[in-house]
Amino acid sequence: MTAEAFRPFGTVLEIPSGKPDNFSDVFAMWQDLADIGVLGEKASIVYLVNKRRAFVLDIMERHKNGIEVFFPVKGQSILAVAPPSKDLPKPEDIRCFYIDGTKPYIINKDVWHWSTFPLGDEAGFFLIFKKGLPREDVEEQKMNPIPILL
Secondary structure: OOHHHHOOOOOOOOOOOOOOOEEOOOEEEEOOOOEOHHHOOOEEEEEEEEEOOOOEEEEEEEOOOOOEEEEEEEOOEEEEEEOOOOOOOOHHHOEEEEEOOOOOEEEOOOOEEOOOEEOOOEEEEEEEEEOOHHHHOOEEEEEEEEEOOO
8 A cells, every 4th residue: 555546545654754843862753744634623643753762761741732642653662651740740650551562542631751762772653633732732841860660
């Protein structure tokens, strides 16, 4: 199946190869890969690559007005999350989950999280969220480093 051949019927989501729209030493993100506005609010499909790094959590983020739907397509990783709270979560409130690459998941609004920790070189995900979410509705907070123990 190619994107061109399938275009009259829908959209093929392919892993992008061009320059990412947003990136850091931890992740690279390609935004607005397809128009899915028929879902109601303006929605966006994104491709996210999380890069291998030390298993230390020193930053978390949350989105107060939107959810994120993750579809893993490459690699396995560890996801760190914490329940909604007024301030940064306490270390004892943070939970880690093994992402085996076979189950999509949704992060609810206001849930603290950060880019997954890949077990290999990279972990890749397609995401669906409200257009503008990563730029307009994100609260990032630095925190004292917490080692992620496997």
